Amino acid sequence: MKLGFIGTGNMASAIMGGIISKGVIPADEIIGADLFAPGRERVKEKFGIHVTADNNEVVEKADVVLLSVKPQFYADVISGIKDKIRPDQIVITIAPGKTLSWLAEQFGKDVKIVRCMPNTPAMVGEGMTAACPNEHMTEEEIEYVKTLLSSFGLVEIVPEKLMDTVTAVSGSSPAYVFMFIEAMADAAVLDGMPRAQAYKFAAQAVLGSAKMVLDTGKHPGELKDMVCSPAGTTIDAVRVLEECGFRGTIIDAVQTCAEKSRSL
Numbered sequence: 001m002k003l004g005f006i007g008t009g010n011m012a013s014a015i016m017g018g019i020i021s022k023g024v025i026p027a028d029e030i031i032g033a034d035l036f037a038p039g040r041e042r043v044k045e046k047f048g049i050h051v052t053a054d055n056n057e058v059v060e061k062a063d064v065v066l067l068s069v070k071p072q073f074y075a076d077v078i079s080g081i082k083d084k085i086r087p088d089q090i091v092i093t094i095a096p097g098k099t100l101s102w103l104a105e106q107f108g109k110d111v112k113i114v115r116c117m118p119n120t121p122a123m124v125g126e127g128m129t130a131a132c133p134n135e136h137m138t139e140e141e142i143e144y145v146k147t148l149l150s151s152f153g154l155v156e157i158v159p160e161k162l163m164d165t166v167t168a169v170s171g172s173s174p175a176y177v178f179m180f181i182e183a184m185a186d187a188a189v190l191d192g193m194p195r196a197q198a199y200k201f202a203a204q205a206v207l208g209s210a211k212m213v214l215d216t217g218k219h220p221g222e223l224k225d226m227v228c229s230p231a232g233t234t235i236d237a238v239r240v241l242e243e244c245g246f247r248g249t250i251i252d253a254v255q256t257c258a259e260k261s262r263s264l
């Protein structure tokens with residue numbers, strides 16, 4: 001076994017989906033533990049990985065152990081596995097707010113840890129993951145983890161003080177984007193477009209716009225101006241969004257999310 005998950009819920013499934021579909025680690029070298037039997041069965045059926053109800057079986061069999069339970073269960077899960085963690089193993093964490101110093105305290109011994117914040121687009125190979133290794137990770141091990149994480153999207157090493165910002169701007173933001181797509185599609189449905197077609201048009205517009213930002217390197221404001229023909233249709237929509245405080249609302253939402261991450 002190479003990779004083990006403790007917790008086989010939404011984020012673990014997204015990462016498994018990305019890693020297995022890219023062929024980076026075969027399904028039979030992945031093991032997942034979950035307290036919830038239907039959750040275990042779901043990933044076993046979907047991905048063909050090994051599953052167990054015993055977190056320590058994951059620790060025994062995996063070289064890299066990814067803790068994919070909710071932040072409130074981290075202390076209990078770590079206390080149940082810390083005696084079995086070996087010095088050569090790498091622990092990857094993905095919980096908001098759980099700092100490297102807090103994690104070190106919970107393990108109570110020297111453990112190689114990489115604190116990460118992924119997002120669910122990992123499922124389709126378009127994830128964005130921030131990683132923050134602790135002092136016990138060698139350069140070679142950091143490179144290995146970056147390769148693993150880059151199998152399901154982009155990866156950047158960031159200073160730990162930015163991890164709560166990352167939670168808000170990329171970890172949680174797919175939810176805001178899905179709301180945006182849903183709302184645009186609702187408007188198109190209101191205008192008479194069939195719903196499935198409305199999702200396709202709205203989602204592809206978001207995908208293409210995101211790709212333009214990444215590929216052209218142009219300022220988003222400049223790209224917006226390219227869409228707004230003088231006295232055209234778009235500027236009317238922009239005015240409504242500005243009147244409703246669109247950008248201010250997004251800024252407030254992202255800041256609130258980062259604050260929550262800091263508090264966990």
Ligand SMILES: NC(=O)C1=CN([C@@H]2O[C@H](COP(=O)(O)OP(=O)(O)OC[C@H]3O[C@@H](n4cnc5c(N)ncnc54)[C@H](OP(=O)(O)O)[C@@H]3O)[C@@H](O)[C@H]2O)C=CC1
Nearest residue numbers: 007008009010011034035036039068069070071094095118
């Ligand atoms: N969802 C996302 O978009 C992202 C999530 N994350 C982080 O990923 C982590 C997991 O989140 P998510 O996948 O959404 O949560 P889920 O609730 O979908 O998955 C967590 C799974 O862990 C199980 N579990 C709970 N306690 C234990 C335990 N002691 N041992 C083994 N399994 C256990 C849960 O079972 P049960 O349901 O029975 O409690 C559940 O199946 C969190 O820390 C979250 O912050 C990070 C980035 C993005």
Ligand SMILES: O=C(O)[C@@H]1CCC=N1
Nearest residue numbers: 095096167171172173
């Ligand atoms: O909502 C959450 O707490 C997790 C962390 C980032 C995305 N989902």
